[in-house]
Amino acid sequence: MASPVKRPTAIASENAANPSTATEGLEPSVSCRYTAPQSAIAPSARSPSRARIPSVNWIVTPRTGKAVEINALWYNALRSMAGFGKRLGLPFRPWDELAARVRAGFGRFWNERIGCCYDVIDSPDGNDDALRPNQIFAVSLRESPLPLERQRQVVDACARHLLTSNGLRSLAPGHPQYQGQYGGDQ
Numbered sequence: 287m288a289s290p291v292k293r294p295t296a297i298a299s300e301n302a303a304n305p306s307t308a309t310e311g312l313e314p315s316v317s318c319r320y321t322a323p324q325s326a327i328a329p330s331a332r333s334p335s336r337a338r339i340p341s342v343n344w345i346v347t348p349r350t351g352k353a354v355e356i357n358a359l360w361y362n363a364l365r366s367m368a369g370f371g372k373r374l375g376l377p378f379r380p381w382d383e384l385a386a387r388v389r390a391g392f393g394r395f396w397n398e399r400i401g402c403c404y405d406v407i408d409s410p411d412g413n414d415d416a417l418r419p420n421q422i423f424a425v426s427l428r429e430s431p432l433p434l435e436r437q438r439q440v441v442d443a444c445a446r447h448l449l450t451s452n453g454l455r456s457l458a459p460g461h462p463q464y465q466g467q468y469g470g471d472q
């Protein structure tokens with residue numbers, strides 16, 4: 287007997303208790319952290335008999351609120367689940383319905399003034415209009431929450447302000463926190 291398929295639900299946000307600040311369908315506010323994968327540690331350090339494995343966990347770019355790339359990935363995952371359901375003959379409408387809500391809510395990320403996405407919305411300091419490459423996820427995924435014209439604008443803005451011969455900058459040069467060169471141990 288097949289187990290019942292559960293309706294997809296978004297994880298509750300810390301804003302869920304206050305409906306005026308909650309955004310239906312969008313992922314909750316998160317602080318993005320990076321933990322070095324085991325493969326990033328030198329081979330001699332991977333063996334417990336040879337060395338203690340260091341714990342590496344730091345905030346790369348402190349961001350609090352609803353991050354554009356997390357929500358783009360969330361939308362793509364929901365659309366993928368709906369597609370799997372359709373192909374396998376399983377219930378897919380709940381996934382489609384939630385994806386439609388996320389896509390509608392994703393419009394809040396659009397910054398009309400600069401013609402691309404906010405990096406983060408609903409942060410304690412308001413929406414973050416720093417031009418970062420994170421929004422390229424909203425364009426590069428198979429299922430994009432952005433209409434085609436806005437996808438073009440995101441690519442154009444990233445190409446104009448972030449693209450270098452070595453890849454994308456992590457922040458547009460015109461931003462006050464932009465550091466053209468970085469020196470340090472990280």
